[in-house]
């Protein structure tokens with residue numbers, strides 16, 4: 001019988017943490033700088049998951065701010081300055097996350113983070129929420145050359161904890177998490193409460209979970225199905 005998959009790669013936004021409220025504040029501070037009205041939280045939530053640059057571009061488009069490609073980096077820097085100034089004012093771990101990460105650690109799972117959020121904000125948030133120590137590695141979008149959905153990002157997050165894709169499961173909330181897992185022939189689990197834009201049933205994940213606390217049982221279920 002093959003070894004139990006004991007390495008877990010976690011997405012961050014929409015999977016471990018509900019970060020949309022602080023992201024929305026930073027987006028709206030950027031728009032205020034530009035003299036534009038605010039966007040709504042549900043609209044901004046749908047813009048999350050493809051990295052901060054894409055988020056800013058989507059927000060500028062939604063707010064009808066004309067922008068040329070060469071200006072985007074300046075807008076991104078401005079957004080990140082707002083975001084990093086207060087990344088954990090309203091951001092919280094989803095229900096059951098700290099407790100379940102502790103259960104998984106006690107059960108011998110090795111955990112890593114693979115997120116399209118930039119590294120600095122990611123580290124600040126995981127530290128502030130007391131979650132950083134559960135992970136052997138934390139890889140933000142700018143820690144790699146090719147971010148999710150490119151499989152290199154997921155592969156690097158696994159290598160950083162000494163794991164291979166054959167030993168691992170991806171846990172995320174969007175197509176950007178399922179795609180790299182599939183590319184590496186890894187099973188994936190998506191959290192139904194997350195920010196994924198596509199209908200859950202179309203993602204092609206092995207399991208859809210409503211509740212983070214259900215993860216240990218879901219992982220057992222995946223093992224039994226092998």
Ligand SMILES: O=C(O)COP(=O)(O)O
Pocket residue numbers: 011012013014048049050051052114115116117118148
């Ligand atoms: O797009 C982002 O900034 C973060 O998204 P992720 O943590 O869901 O990868």
Ligand SMILES: [Mg+2]
Pocket residue numbers: 011012013014015049172173174194195
């Ligand atoms: Mg996500």
